[in-house]
Amino acid sequence: MTLHSNLNARLKIKLMNKILLTLIFNSTIFFFGSIKSFAQSKENYHFDIDLTQVENDELVVTLKPPKVKEKILIYNIPKIVPGTYSISDFGRFITEFKVRDKKGKPIEVKRLDDNRWEISNAKKAALITYKVADTWDSDKENVIFEPAGTNIEAKKNFVINTHGFFGYLDGYKDNDYELTITKPKNFYGSTSLTTTNSDAIKDLFVVDSYMDLADAPIMYNEPDTTILNMGDAEVLVSVYSPNGTLTSKYVAENINEILEAQRQYLGGELPIKKYAFIIYLTDKPSLSGMMGALEHSYSSFYFLPELAPEYITQSIKDIAAHEFFHIVTPLNIHSEEIHDFDFINPKMSEHLWLYEGVTEYSSGHVQAKYELITLDAYLEIIRGKLNSAAAYKQDLPFTEMSAKCLDEYADQYGNVYEKGALIGLCLDITFRSLSEGEYGLQNMMQDLSKKYGKNNSFKDDELFDQIAELSGYPEIKDFFSNYVSGKEPLPIKEVFEKVGIVYKEEATIKEVTMGNILKGLIIDQDSNIVISDVSQVDSFGKKMGYMEGDKLRKVNGDTITLESAVEIIGNLRRNAAAGDTLSIDVERSIEEGENEDYPKFEVITLEGVMEATERTEYHIFEPDPAMTEKQRNLLNSWLIPKNGE
Ligand SMILES: [Zn+2]
Secondary structure, X not given: OHHHHHHHHHHHHHXXXXXXXXXHHHHHHHHHHHHHHXXXXXXXXXXXXXXXXXXXXXXXXXXXXXXXXXXXXXXXXXXXXXXXXXXXXXXXXXXXXXXXXXXXXXXXXXXXXXXXXXXXOHXXXXXXXXXXXXXXXXXXXXXXXXXXXXXXXXXXXXXXXXXXXXXXXXXXXXXXXXXXXXXXXXXXXXXXXXXXXXXXXXXXXXXXXXXXXXXXXXXXXXXXEEEEEEOOEEEEEEEEOOOOOOOHHHHHHHHHHHHHHHHHHOOXXXXXXXXXXXXXXXXXXXXXXXXEEEEOOOEEEEXXXXXXXXXXXHHHHHHHHHHHHOXXXXXXXOEHHHHOOOOOOOOOOOOHHHHHHHHHHHHHHHHHHOOOOOHHHHHHHHHHHHHHHOOOOOOOOHHHHHHOOOOOOHHHHHHHXXXXXXXXXXXXXXXXXXXXXXOOHHHHHHHXXXXXXXXOOEOHHHHHHHHHHHHOOOOHHHHHHHHHOOOOOOOHHHHHHHOOEEEEEEEEEEEEOOOOOHHHEEEOOOOOEEEOOOOOOOHHHHHHOOOOOOEEEEEOOEEOOOOOHHHHHHHHHHHOOOOXXXXXXXXXXXXXXXXXXXOEEEEEEEEEEOXXXXXXXXXXXXXXXXXXXXXXXXXXXXXXXXXXX
C-alpha cells in the first residue's frame, strides 16, 4: 500500500510537471502567436500603454486603428460615461494627438472640441498616438469625481478608467478592442476583465466593444487581493491602502455577510459569474471634495479615505451593497438611452428612480430584512433620507428631473439617493399591500429582468405600462402617475400605516439635553472632539456658555477620548434628569496669549443645572401598539425573508 501510494505520488508530481511545462510552453507560444495574428487582423483596435514609462505624470497611448472605409473620420474620447450623470470631458486630459500613415508620414488632424479629433485621411491612418494626463491631480476646473477618473502615480498605482485613456472612431464602436498593458514588475491589474494573456511584464485584454471596454476599470499596483465565492460567482476584492491600514482580507470578511444576504435577496442566484470590488484608499484630501464609488456591470471602483477600520467599515459595507445591487439595474434592466450609450451627446433616461433609487432602497432594505441592522436603525436611515430629501425641490416630477439631470436640474441629482430610495420603499409596500404580501419590489425587478435582461432595452415611456402588465397589478400605474411622473408628495404616512408603523411629520419632544451641541461635534486632525457649531444650542446650552472651537476633555469627571466618547455621552443622554448638575471640561484657546505667535489654551469647567427643553423633531416613526393582524402580516412580508428569498 505504501509503495503504491508513493509511486502514485511520484507519478502525480511528474504529471504535474508535465502539465505545468505544457502550460508555460503553450502560453508563451500562444502569447507571441496571438500578437502576430492580431497584428494581421485589421478590424480590431490595438491599444498599447506602458506603465513603466511615466513622464511628467503622463502616459503615452499608442493605437493601431481598425481599417475603415471613410476618408474623414472622427476619433472620440467620452464627454460623459454611464453612471456619473454629469459632464466630464475626458478629452481635456489628452495632448499631442498625432496620426501617421504606414510610412510614418503625418496625417492632418483637426481638434473639433475637447473630446473629438477629425482625421483628414482616416483610410490611410496606421498609427495614432497621444499623451494622457491623470484627472486626480489636475488643476483644471470641473474636477472629475475620482471613481470615474484616472490616476498616474509612477511606481505606486495606476487607475485605468479605460474611458479616460481609450476612445473610438465614429461608426466603429462595436469593433473588438485589444489592449496591451506593459506593467512594472510585481504589479497586478485588478479588473473584471479576463486577461487573454499575461506574463510578468505584460497583460493582454481582448474586449468585444467600446461599451464593454469603458465598463471595465483596471487598477494596477502591487496586489492585495482576496477572492470570495458567492454561490457560483467569483468575487475579487482588491485593496490599495498606501499605509497598509486596511487589507483586502479584512474588507472581504466584512462585506461577505452583506453580499451573501444580497444573493438571497435576489432569489439565491446572482446574474453574474465574476465581479470585482476595486478599492483605492486615499491618505490625502480628495480633489473633487467627494469620496464614493462608481458602478459597472461586473465591477465597482471605490475612492475612500484611508481610515482605521472602525471608522470606515460600515461605509464600505453600505457603499459596496449599493454598487453591488447595480448588477440588477442598469445591467439587466435599462432603457435605450443606457443600452446604446452615447458618450458624446448623451440622452438621459427618465428612470433614475429605478437605476439609483431602487438600488439605494434595496441596499438598506436588504440589511433590515436579513437582520444585519435592527428595524430601529433602518427607520433611522429612512428618517435621514426624508430629512435630506426636504432640501430638494418638492414639486418637480422625478421623471423630469432625471431626464434633465445633466443641465437644468444638475443640482437636484443628489435626490436620487434620497427621494429616489423613498420611491422604492413606497412602491415596495404598495405592491405588498395590493397583493396581500405576495408581490413586492424584488418580484417586479425579477419580472423586468426576465422580460428585458442585459441585451434588450425598454423605451422610457413604456416602462410604467410594462410594470403594470408584468406585475398583474394595473392599479400601480396610479402610483407612478401621482408620485413619480406627477408632483404629489410621496404617501409616507399611508404607506407606513399599511405595515402598522405610525409616522408623524413632526412632533414636539421634551428632553433633557447637554445643550443640543451633539450635531455640531466634529473630530479634528488630532482626534480631539470639538464643538464646531453653536448655532443650534438650546437655552440650557446658552447658559452653559459653549463656544465654537471648544475641545471636549471631561464630562462629569469622565475623560473624553475618541474611544470613550460614545459610551460616556450615550449614558448621560439615557440617564440625565432635570435638576442634575452637568459639568463639562473644555480646552479653549485664549486669544491674547503672552506671545502672540503661539496660541494659548486653557481648560475651563462649564457647569449648569440641567433642565427639560422642548424642540421639534421631524419624521418620527413608532410601531403602532394597536397593530392589526393584517398590518402585522404585511410588516412581516416586508421584513422577513420567505423561503427561497
Ligand atoms: Zn448608484
